Amino acid sequence: ISNGTHTKYYSNTTRFSHVKEIAEGERKKSKKTSNSFEFTSYWADGNNKPITDLIDFTRTFFARHTILAILARYCVFTSENLLMVMRPYQIAATERILSRIENSHNREKVGTIEAGGYIWHTTGSGKTLTSFKTAQLACGLPYIDKVLFVVDRKDLDYQTMKEYDRFQKGAANSNASTRILAGQLQRSDARIIITTIQKLDRFVSMNKSHEIYKKHVVIIFDECHRSQFGDMHIQIVKSFKNYHLFGFTGTPIFAANAGSSGNPLMRTTEQAFGDKLHTYTIVDAINDGNVLPFRIDYIDTVRMRDGVVDINVHAIDTERAMADEGRIREVVRYILEHFDQKTKRNSFYSLEGQRVSGFNSILAVSSIPVAKMYYKILKEQLAESGRELKVATIFSYNANEADPEDLLPDENFDTARLDKSSRDFLEEAIADYNALFGTNFDTSADKFQSYYKDLSMRMKKREVDLLVVVNMFLTGFDATTLNTLWVDKNLRLHGLIQAFSRTNRILNSVKTFGNIVCFRNLEEATDKAIALFGNREAGGIVLLKSYQDYYAGYDEKGKHHPGYIELIEKLRTDFPPGVQIVGEDSQKDFIRLFGAILRLRNILTAFDDFEGNKIPTERDFQDYQSRYIDLHQSFTKEQNAEKEKINDDLVFEMELIKQIEVNIDYILRLVERYRKSNSKDRREIRVNIAKAVDSSIRLRSKKELIEGFVDRMTVSGNVEEDWKQFVSEQKEKELNSLIETEKLKPEKTQKFVENALRDGILRTTGTDIDGILPPISRFTITGERARIKDGVINKLLVFFEKYFGAA
Template sequence: MSTYNIVLSTNESTVVTEYEPQTKRSDAYQSEAALEAAFIKMLGEQGYEYVTIHSPDALIANLRRQLELLNNYQFTDKEWDSFFKSKIANANEGIVEKTRKIQEDYVQNLTRENGTTMNISLIDKKNIHNNRLQVINQYEESAGKHDTRYDVTILVNGLPLVHVELKRRGVAIKEAFNQINRYQRDSFWAGCGLYEYVQIFVISNGTFTKYYSNTTRASHIKENDGTGRKHSKKTSNSFEFTSYWADGNNKVIADLVDFTKTFFAKHTILNILTKYCVFTSEELLLVMRPYQIVATERILNRIEVSTNYKKTGTIEAGGYIWHTTGSGKTLTSFKTAQLATGLPYIEKVLFVVDRKDLDYQTIKEYDRFEKGAANGNKSTAVLQRQLEDSTSRIIVTTIQKLDVFITKNKSHPIYSKHVVLVFDECHRSQFGQMHTNIIKHFKNYHIFGFTGTPIFAINAGTGGNPELRTTEQAFGAKLHTYTIVDAINDGNVLPFRIDYINTIKQKDNKKDKQVSAIDTEEALASQERISEVVKYILEHFDQKTMRNSYYSLKGQRVNGFNSMFAVSSIPVCKKYYLELKKQIAEQHRELTIATIFSFAANEADTADGILDDESFDTDGLDQTSRDFLDMAIKDYNKIFKTNFDTSSKGFQDYYKDLSDKVKKREVDLLIVVNMFLTGFDATTLNT
């Protein structure tokens, strides 16, 4: 494979590629005051302006000056008073509304004294270095439930968008986290309420430093404080969603000195605030993790460089991202697609999955990040209309639909358009003839793959087809890696342990392997064994799902995790389902179980790695299996007050609803038949 070197890249990387820790460490500062002074000094050395602001009046006056500089306009006193009270510090707006103003509605209308209107930007997202960064400390707020004094705040154009709480060395950083929670509850809303604009919190004890967004797993309840002003009464941030910063090699940058030189580099913090936060349709602010940002920027960089070098339509214009399952690949792919469509020369981004159920799940996730951002399609005809519609910028489709479209349209204008193809979970299913058809017909493309399980040369030829390629051969060079080891070390996924429990004892003197296999299969499906396995599952369920390990602040046991139980066949599934129902009832347990399976349409030859679209047509089931599925769905309907059935449409709706309830942990134990696992994967579970 030919290679090329980047001669020049004008974009500054948000995440430093490789970072060498500084010789001067934060442990040189023993007290909180000394740590704070050193932190502010470092920010000053990095171009931040230090200003002395300790009161709401001074904060408001500074905000006016900064917005005038950003917008090259001087407010009259009347204009400023009206604009501030209605657009910036509206008494009926809280964290959610103010977050939306920073992330989405950052250009507000000003009604001038002469009756005309003009746009006032709160932040410049196109030219990030037009924004002015200031740092203040020991800001005092006396209008809340308690007199408070905040440590260090970063002002962007006068608005407090990043807040830092410091603790002296040796104190757990969770104390800083708890203190910010108290501020959100007791005082950020008070006075002029400008601290509700904070987008990102940073907590540190010098040795360990983490960051998180303002609405991470938060619920905002509006309450009148007695003055007629509504504010956020309660937030429920969870410490488990705080993140470490890291370099491009996933090396954690925890020390405050190193964190400041990287995370608080001006282009980095401004990029994070303007590009790498996502305000979801659920009104939560997600701030991306360093490995997600690196992957996004390396894809965008590859698009830009390969376009400049006229490499589009070749493997050198693409690459693959190796990020482990559960690390947030969907958010990364969404942000990549969103930013790629912002490039003036990119006409469409096609997000390609290999099953229709994953198509549905991806659309749902994309809708969560931005309602209507992606266009899904139910048929090849709809896909064709979207490909021909200039307003459909991000299209989610299955590889099967795309292949049918190509087969029916050997020549089409889309093939010459400048497009980005992003493949979700680029495993063997995208290495077959369909993949070949796509890259054969599209002429001006970039192709990228996301995977948690890349195929390397050592195992490329396994699976019955020696022609199978590696991930690199199919998609191009590896652009970034974030493995399960990285994720466990960062605390982004749960550590895991595999327990092997042998429930079959081989008889002595058994030499015939075929006989042994027959005996084993019969023994595995015996009612006696199934009864014992179910007994073991129920005895250890709370332990394995950590339901005895995690408690809320009020001392109540939380729900823990849910689980998936894979079995070999529909008859075995029925036996386990009925036995679980029986023993759960006998023990008076409050466990919700469900099952999912369909006609095994994908049991055809898959040597080329291609899986047929999941069939939601249950007519292929034998009567016994259909009756069992009917019974299981009726049980589900009774529990959740739904009305699904085993018709093709009813089963498809059941599948979607079950997928959603499993993800929300409303189903404790899901029993799946082995053949169904390819579509209903473990990433749906909170395990």
Template sequence: MSEQLLRKYEPIAVGGESTVVAEFDADTNADDAHQSESQLEQELIRLLESQAYDYLPITAQSQLEENLRSQLEILNKIKFSDAEWKQFFTERIAGSNDGIVEKAVRIHEDHIQLLRRDDGSTKNVTLLDKANIHNNRLQVINQYETDGGEDGAKRATRYDVTILVNGLPMVHVELKRRGVDIREAFNQINRYQRDSFGSGSGLFEYVQLFVISNGTLTKYYSNTTRQLHIKESEGKNRGKKTSNSFEFTSWWADAQNKPIQDLRSFAKTFFAKHSLLNILTKYCVLTVDKTLMVMRPYQIVTTERILQRIEVADNYKRLGTIEAGGYVWHTTGSGKTLTSFKTAQLASKMPSVDKVLFVVDRKDLDYQTMREYDRFEKGAANSNTSTAVLKRQLEDSNSRIIITTIQKLSTFIAGNKGHSIYDGHIVIIFDECHRSQFGDMHQAITKAFKKYNLFGFTGTPIFAENSASGGNPQLRTTEQAFGEKLHTYTIVDAITDKNVLPFRIDYVNTVRVGEVDDKEVSAIDTEKALLSSKRINAVVKYTLDHFAQKTRRTSTYSHSVVSNVSAVAGGRSRVVEEKSAQRVKGFNSIFATASIEAAKRYYLAFAQQQKELVPDQRLKIGLIYSYAANEAESDDYLDDEGFDTGGLDGPSRDFLESAIRDYNQMFGTSYSTSADSFQNYYKDLSLRLKNREI
């Protein structure tokens, strides 16, 4: 079949089923009249049964354990003896010392457990079939009851709706009647985690996902670990949002980013068997610090579209062409690192793929990305400090995911003509694929590799109307360099979903044109005006006067705390919650200047205006040069992968050296402008900025 015909008959779906529905229109004729919790519960169960979930009238622990035994027997095609089951259940499923962390690790990292049989042999027992998701059986129960335990330490509770996967409770749904704030359902789940999920044999600590709904609004979020939950309750983690914060609940949506909010629509999409099983088996990430993260719909759509593009390109012999790749337009702050990590992880496991290269543009990004990747999975990716290390990793079959910079990759290509790696199937993912990757280095990479897929992530795509005029006319836009757009999630989408903060822009005029004639206006030396000491001092004063306000350092928020638990008639307990004002830790700030000369003057002005303040009242200020000096080439991009201090003129380097001495005095460090020391200074400053220490 010709290439022209192949393009004409492009397959619209490739293997498997998409986790996120392409487009969803809610049933406009649905009855949204007042419904009680009980009515919502019954409707949800009916919808799940219509999607081939089995309903079980289980309300007690003994029934739950017996069903778990039979489900694992069906999944693994075995029969437990009573002795085998007792040993397996107490040692491999519900150990007395196991909590949420251990159970999360078991589901996500150790889902095949070893059974010792009565005859002395051993057998692998799968708790969750991740290779063939439709081998897993889904059941639904409601009104499951826990008792308060023999010592009364746990509260007697009834849960609304729970989804069992192979008999294990893995998704819990908490419902409130229409009109009630869904935060009440969220708060109730927090109480369950604190008071009752660990009761009995603790099987409800296997719950990985929570869904909260009042019928009209529905959200989902991941389980959080016991340590984070306890720390937050004790106040050690206040001010830090975790997966236990309501802000980290997510809307489900279709591939067009349209939220699917009502319970009926949510049940038809999120709880579609293949969707739920994909989320549980592929799109949850248990980080190194044992925090469970669940991906958002736009992240899942993107990952699957890239994986499909890799598969299509391989099947239709398009590797090494623009059709084999594409770009993703996801706004800053939307979680591109998690999306790229999951994409790289799943792509690296595809049979046809030899390696995944994650390419960043600068050393500090290389360092930060490596930290993020290591957070998602220790050792999942290999970072390198030199082109020689990159060469070794490219030749090592065990290095499946490699983080490198475009400059190192380009240097490797220039020095290794005809290397065997160029013949392998390589997936190359570019982080922040803006103008700096559109030049000779981009061409060198695409010319050297023969069987590649090229993907770019960006929050700021280049279109024809905002492209540069210089350089290769065939590489001026993001689409020209990487192929068609695969998915979009803009700042508007992110603000609507409350995944990022909305923008607020304040303009403060510092240079005013008075009533003068045109000749006088044109004669103004703009740079001189902008760098005048009067203006700089005014800008610095405004910044110091408004810093706490703009960064919300003085703001507070209400925090619910349990103040009293008292017994009431009927043997139940009453929890009294009070609002307590907590201080917001606030945001940080970056002060950007147009030139090194401006940066030097502002740094001195900040020091001068804070001279009379005691140290605790001063803003801690660091200095970094992150753009090229004026003599550098166009577009203000550095030719090297980091900032080369050796390229600075004498006065600029001397000033940077003195600013680093100030930094060393502030933090007890010993950095300088020498090449390696400066890179470590840059990393240390980046980390302190992130931690609000500067």
């Protein structure tokens, strides 16, 4: 796909699935997926420099060797019959590893550090697919007997196996025990094996001599940044004689962040694995749009005495102050007051067929005692305010919990060594979780691991709002619904980037950055980490600009970027409130300008300073929104929740409109004021109700319903209860009329509509929709059945838009 200047490539599945999604016409909010334009790829050279020009792209991408390699080697036809094509940096990394295997084999360097190397690909860049293709192609080499893919946690081998199975069913072998691993290592047909470093270490300890040690093997370590720098790593490479050792990491250990503990010859990634073979940093990923940048708030909760600058000297006193119950209560109050703002709880979208509001978050704290205090106070303050947030916590024993180097200790599932108070507390917290979700977990070894997996799944589905952790979930956990990390612990270098990166997975247009809220001064640590894992100039790419830059505008590299105030002034000047926008060119100018304002406003709402500085007035902004929606409806027949390309040169930001629009609760508050007001004020409030409804995509379809309710409003009664009753009566009356007019099957239609309103999706294809239609032959010459079906679907869609989310 190209316009001459910008050229991208994608698999046929991406296009076919995108067309299919549109054709199915499901009334649900889209998100950025592998079926959307955002997930097509730029072609690039080996140093990640994009090749965007059409002529340059054609010259390199369609070179005979390149196109054949992409088609034959670097596409994956998944078990779900989806075609995936690898990105340039994934291809480059795979080729570098295969080249290193080939060269070291030919030069008889097998079994040495020169036979391997490491791949530095930032968190979230798709290392699992790269490792899968590497393993698949490596085991196809005639002299390679086995490929071992080694992860550092038990849950990760389960996740990796699921991913490998998705890429190709049965391509790899996993193992629940060291005994099964031993059997797989003996079997010639088990070419690719996924295991944990703990199981592999136990196998080596229990089998001092084994025929596998003489075999030609490729060993790939995932996230090779921490646990492998110890005795286990040394033991494994001592036992195997003919190996190629490779590591994948998003945050390598360099001399600057190596620490001083452990074997001095095994402290850095390069010492353990050899040369760096390929790099794709967080800066590359953000520039390519594969992950999001970070927006960081520093909230001052403890004032240090003047002159106190050495955190290590005063660490004990500082930690005591940080763990003060009064301070933690203030932090919790801040979190709850700003929770909706940071996690964008006014924004709705569809996730796996469910309608959900906003995103979720993790609170990372310094120790288990502090985690217990936070959980307890969160529960207390939520109960006092009557709010219903789903809060959970998880922690386990770790000897290095207070690691002075803050390199995030490895996750483990050891609860047996927790002190009695901590284990009892964890039991109670898991009991709270069981009560919330109808589960049956506890702190016993097996059930605690099941709790971890269930909690991980519910975080990904946005069923848990806030998770309190010490170290768990801060590395290796990916959830696109997670947008905020609240930080009350010291992080630095590798640990900081790993923790922050939990928030920067792409989901939709509303999620434009990962939100980091620090209750400790981590500014210097953040700058150092970004410089180490990006470059010295990376801060401008990895971190968002300041509030003042977005609000007032800024200059960068000789170009002026207008701020929110400037754009609003231009809006008022070029398109005054109440004046009609005439002519297509003017309308397009308005669409582009208001779209830019919506994008800036979406970023600014994350800043506390924006509250109280919002311009224009709410009423004027609603007027502009109404015009924007009017133009969207006139330019396109079918609304789409995602960014929508119109005439190839317009982008409607409908997803951003939907996150700032008014809702039914807002309208009902206006109705309550209308009911209590005198006749003079009533006219003004009625106008406000009409303006608010017109400015909302969702409420426009409910305009007739809202006006009917206002017309029959009585002076007494409860507005909310009266509204629910009114909606219920009107819904039943209208549905019965539709069933009668279209001769639909009553019970099946009522069930069909009930399911649609519950799930937030009206499915217009499949057996359910066919099952409600009147009996008509499928084989009429006139095509009567198709005509009747289309008519019914259109009426049901109008009904659905009117009543979905109304009460």
